[in-house]
Amino acid sequence: MPRPGSLAGMPSRLLSLVVPPTCWICGARAPEAMPLCAACRRALPWLPERCCPWCALPVAGGGSHRCPAARHAFDGARAVVAYEGVAAAVVRAVKDRGALPLAEMMGAQLAAAVPGELLRGASIVPVPAHPIRSRMRGFDTAALLAAELARRTGRPLEDRLLRRRGWRGRQRGASRAERLAAGRLRIELRRPIPPPAVVALVDDVHTTGATLHTCALALRRGGCERVLALTWARAL
Numbered sequence: 263m264p265r266p267g268s269l270a271g272m273p274s275r276l277l278s279l280v281v282p283p284t285c286w287i288c289g290a291r292a293p294e295a296m297p298l299c300a301a302c303r304r305a306l307p308w309l310p311e312r313c314c315p316w317c318a319l320p321v322a323g324g325g326s327h328r329c330p331a332a333r334h335a336f337d338g339a340r341a342v343v344a345y346e347g348v349a350a351a352v353v354r355a356v357k358d359r360g361a362l363p364l365a366e367m368m369g370a371q372l373a374a375a376v377p378g379e380l381l382r383g384a385s386i387v388p389v390p391a392h393p394i395r396s397r398m399r400g401f402d403t404a405a406l407l408a409a410e411l412a413r414r415t416g417r418p419l420e421d422r423l424l425r426r427r428g429w430r431g432r433q434r435g436a437s438r439a440e441r442l443a444a445g446r447l448r449i450e451l452r453r454p455i456p457p458p459a460v461v462a463l464v465d466d467v468h469t470t471g472a473t474l475h476t477c478a479l480a481l482r483r484g485g486c487e488r489v490l491a492l493t494w495a496r497a498l
């Protein structure tokens with residue numbers, strides 16, 4: 263349900279006296295200070311406890327699986343929910359409507375799901391948004407999620423370490439298709455300094471892992487020793 267723009271900036275406790283809190287996904291009444299109603303919260307597709315530590319996909323009954331992370335430069339992956347149903351709607355609401363309370367919820371759930379020892383010595387690094395796309399959209403979910411995770415775990419946030427080069431970059435001579443294909447995944451260290459030894463790379467969704475892999479590769483090449491891929495959602 264759209265929130266009245268004239269009330270923007272009003273403290274949320276005061277706001278809740280004027281407008282009863284509603285669910286960002288379905289518009290139903292939500293408990294105070296909760297961005298989702300009880301039904302949407304119950305419908306979140308939590309990942310099972312047994313997931314592959316390298317790719318974050320569920321693994322059934324101890325059987326081995328063809329791990330897609332075998333080709334990837336990150337050393338482990340964790341996620342909270344499957345990228346479907348209400349979870350996909352939550353991701354869209356943050357991206358398209360700037361639903362900050364949902365981003366806070368995602369960060370809290372991710373912080374709770376990642377064992378503390380995995381983050382020991384780690385810096386939190388968001389997957390960089392495409393410069394053109396983020397300017398058009400205005401909401402950078404990975405950055406919001408990384409900031410929330412850093413705040414909740416006390417780990418340092420390094421949100422200016424990586425950057426994504428747009429297709430306007432140095433690709434003279436390439437066809438348009440080549441530029442687009444390469445441009446989507448050109449990621450580099452912003453500064454020629456060694457990155458932290460351990461990085462927890464943060465994004466909203468882990469789909470093929472290609473973007474996470476490209477970020478991990480740039481960090482590895484810069485001297486990073488261990489890269490974890492942390493996302494709120496995992497495409498199954």
Ligand SMILES: [Zn+2]
Binds near residue numbers: 301303
């Ligand atoms: Zn709802």
Ligand SMILES: [Zn+2]
Binds near residue numbers: 314315318319329330
């Ligand atoms: Zn796996």
